[in-house]
Amino acid sequence: DGGITQSPKYLFRKEGQNVTLSCEQNLNHDAMYWYRQDPGQGLRLIYYSQIVNDFQKGDIAEGYSVSREKKESFPLTVTSAQKNPTAFYLCASGDYNYGYTFGSGTRLTVV
Amino acid sequence: DQQVKQNSPSLSVQEGRISILNCDYTNSMFDYFLWYKKYPAEGPTFLISISSIKDKNEDGRFTVFLNKSAKHLSLHIVPSQPGDSAVYFCAASQIFSGGYNKLIFGAGTRLAVHP
Numbered sequence: 001d002g003g004i005t006q007s008p009k010y011l012f013r014k015e016g017q018n019v020t021l022s023c024e025q026n027l028n029h030d031a032m033y034w035y036r037q038d039p040g041q042g043l044r045l046i047y048y049s050q051i052v053n054d055f056q057k058g059d060i061a062e063g064y065s066v067s068r069e070k071k072e073s074f075p076l077t078v079t080s081a082q083k084n085p086t087a088f089y090l091c092a093s094g095d096y097n098y099g100y101t102f103g104s105g106t107r108l109t110v111v
Numbered sequence: 112d113q114q115v116k117q118n119s120p121s122l123s124v125q126e127g128r129i130s131i132l133n134c135d136y137t138n139s140m141f142d143y144f145l146w147y148k149k150y151p152a153e154g155p156t157f158l159i160s161i162s163s164i165k166d167k168n169e170d171g172r173f174t175v176f177l178n179k180s181a182k183h184l185s186l187h188i189v190p191s192q193p194g195d196s197a198v199y200f201c202a203a204s205q206i207f208s209g210g211y212n213k214l215i216f217g218a219g220t221r222l223a224v225h226p
Contacts, residue, residue: 099147099214
């Protein structure tokens, strides 16, 4: 089955730690995206990548980093510079004409 | 600066009646609009879309209307069913130079369909 797999589903981070969220897709999409969802704020774009080895900052990129070494994979690292990382993180891959396909999300909590 | 706005955080509708979810946007360069449905702790799923060259698109119980002059779109669900209870996100797409495109989402409207 084609789709997007995000792991882990739940992640706990201590203050000052970096953590990496995994996102893998087998839809053969060129474009991949990371969004963050906070209550009452909808989905905000963190980073996006249209092709391998290329990515662009979204609206709230500070404190995050990404890589795109393979078409199928777009991991997101939440660094210690992100002051309020507790949120629900969604990865998507997309086709302009048919919308995005989203993963099931990772809930990150700072403990 | 919110470019896509969903001003109603919640909507309650009786089963069998029509649900109307509204969305406003500010950027006239948006050329494609989409609606997504989201259940708690899951990723959004694509529902229906409309190109800026159209004013209506229909898919079963779901119809999206676009009023470009008012920069407004709406999603109609008729008849509403309890399984439609979810958060609905409006999104707008814009293509940038170099072929990049990104979706910008509204804050969402929580729809509750009750018997």
